[in-house]
Amino acid sequence: MIEITDLQKIYRMGSVEVRALDGVTMDIAKGEFLGIMGASGSGKTTLLHMLGLLDYPSSGRIVIDGTDLGSLTDYERTMFRLYKLGYVFQDYALVPDLTVMENVSLPAMLRKDRTGEQIKKDSYEILQRIGLCDRRDHLPRELSGGQQQRVSIARAMVNRPDILFADEPCANLDSENSRMVLELFREINEEFRQTIVMVSHEDWHKDYFHRIVRLRDGKVVSDGFNGKSGVT
C-alpha cells in the first residue's frame, strides 16, 4: 500500500547539514498497525510527516496506492490528504470554536461525494462508536484530554481514510486514557482493517502494534513484526 524508497530529509542550519531521514526504504501493507519507534530526534515524526504529505522529502520516493506523491501539485496533495488520509495529533488539534459534532464533520463537509445527510449519519455513527455521542454538542474545552483525543480519532476516521496517521497520540494522556486510545486504535484496525501508522516512544505501546520500525539518526535500525523484530 505504501512504498518508500531511499527517503531522505536534510535540514540545513547554516553550514551544518542535519539528516533527519537518511535513506529510509520500506513498504507498509494494507491493514497493518505499524508502530514507528525511536528516541527523540531519531526521525520518526519526520517520516510520518513525509508519509502524511505534511512535508516534502529532500529526495527519495513515496508511492501510496500507486500514486507517486512527488508528482502531486499542492492542491492535489490537499485533496489526497482529505480523501485518503486521516490524522491524529499529539495535542488533539481540534478546532476550539467548533462543537464535537462539527469538528468530526469538518473533513467530510469538504468532500464532494458526501451529502449533508450522509455527513450527519457518518459523524453520528463514529461518535457512537467512540462513545461520545452524548457530548456531541460540547466544545473541545469542555472535554477531558482523553475525550478530546477520541474526538480527534473520530474526525480522522469520519472519511474512512485509507491510512490513519497518529503522531504520539498518547503523549499528553495519562496511562488509563492512553490505554483507552490505543484500544480504540486496535478496534478500528481490526474492525475496519484500517491501516494505521503510529509514532510512539513509549515502549509499552508496542503491545498494540503488528509491526514495529525503529529509527535511529534517520535510519531504520530494526523492522519486524511484533515480538520478531530484526535488523534490516
Next chain:
Amino acid sequence: MGKKELNVAFLLALRSLQRGSRSSVVLTVLIIAMCFTNMVFLPGLFNGIGQSITAQIVDYETGNVLVGPKSGEQYVNDLDAVLDLINGMPGVERATPHLTKAATLKYRGRVLGVSVRVIKPGDEKFVSPLYSKIIAGSYLGEDDTGEVIIGKAVAGDRTIKQEDEFQPSLGGVQVGDSITVEYGPGYSREYRVKGIYSTGWYSADQTIFTTWSDMEQVEGQTLDHAEYITVKTKPGYTEKFIKNELEQYGVAESVSTMSDLLEKGMGRALQSFAIINMVSLIVGIVITTVVLFIVITIKTINSRKQIGILRAIGVDKEVIMHNYGMQVVIMAVMGIFCGVILTFLISLYMAAHPVVTPEWSATLYLTPMDYVTNSLILFLASVVAGYVPAWQVSREDIQSAMRA
C-alpha cells in the same frame, strides 16, 4: 472554489465570531464603526456648513433668483412693471425689491457705520424668514415710517463695555429707543427702534431694515427703482427654470440663480471644502485599512497553528483564506451598520442642537447617497484589509504553521 467550500469557510468564520473572543469581535466592530463615523463626520459637517450658508444666503441675501440692474445701469428701473411681470409668472412665489443705503448710526455717543436695507415688509415675508427672527419688539409694517428694526449685533449689549466688545455696536439699544441715522452729509433722521432681530447670519445681523415708504419720505419722491429684486420660487420649481422663464418673458435685467451667485462668490470656498473632504476621506480609508489589517494579521498570526492543522486534515487554503476574509466581511457589515446608526443619531442630535458660530450654524448633513458611498468604500477597504493577511497566512507551509 465550490459551494461546499464556501459553506465550510462561512461555518468556520461564523463559529469563530460566535464562540471565539467576544471582546475582540466587539472591539473590531467598534473600530469599524468609529472609522465609518470618522469618514463621514467631517465631510458631513462641511456639507452642513455649506447647506447652512446656502440657506442663509437664500433667506437673507439673494432669494432663489436675483434680478439685478441691466449691464451699465445702477438700478432696476421701472420697478413696479418689473415686479408685476415677475410676480405674474408661474413658479414665482413672490418677488421683492431691495435698496441699500450706507449710513451712520448714532446712539448715546456711539457712532457706527452700517448698511440700511430698504424693503417692502409685506412682500419680504414671502421671501425671507426675517420676520420670524425678531427677538424683541415687532417686525416692520408695510407703511411704517420713522421706525427700523436692527440686528442684534448692531444693537449691542449694555452689560459689555465698549473696549471689551468683539465688534463695534450701539452699546445696548432697546426696543423703543431712538437712534439717529445719517444718510449722507447733512441729512439725518431720527428713528424709533421697533424691533431687534437675530438671524444667525452675520451679514444680516450687521444691518438695519426700514420700509420702502420710509425711504420714499427720506428721498422725497416715489421710489420706482431698486438695487436688486429677490425672487422666491414655489416648491417644485427649479431656480434654473425660473431664470429661463424670466429671460424668455423678456426681463431684460441681469438674472442669476442662487447657484450662479454661490459659484461666483463661494466657489473657491466650496472647492476648499471638497478638497478637505477628499483628504479626510482618504485619511479615513487609510486608517481603517491599516487598523483592520493589523487586527486581522494579529488574529491570523495567533491562529497559525490551527491554520496548519486545518490544512493538514485536508482543508484547502482557499477555504482558510475565505474563513478569515468572511470574518472581516461579517464584522465590516456589523461595524458599518453600527456606524450608520451612530452617525444618524449624531445628525439627529445636531439637527436639534446645531453648532453655532458668529458666521454660521451647522448641522451634520448626510444624504442617503453619502451613507451608501461611504459604506461601500469602507466595506471594500475592510475586504482588502482582511483578505490580504488571510491570503498570506493561508499560503504558509504546513510545517511552519503547525510549529507556531
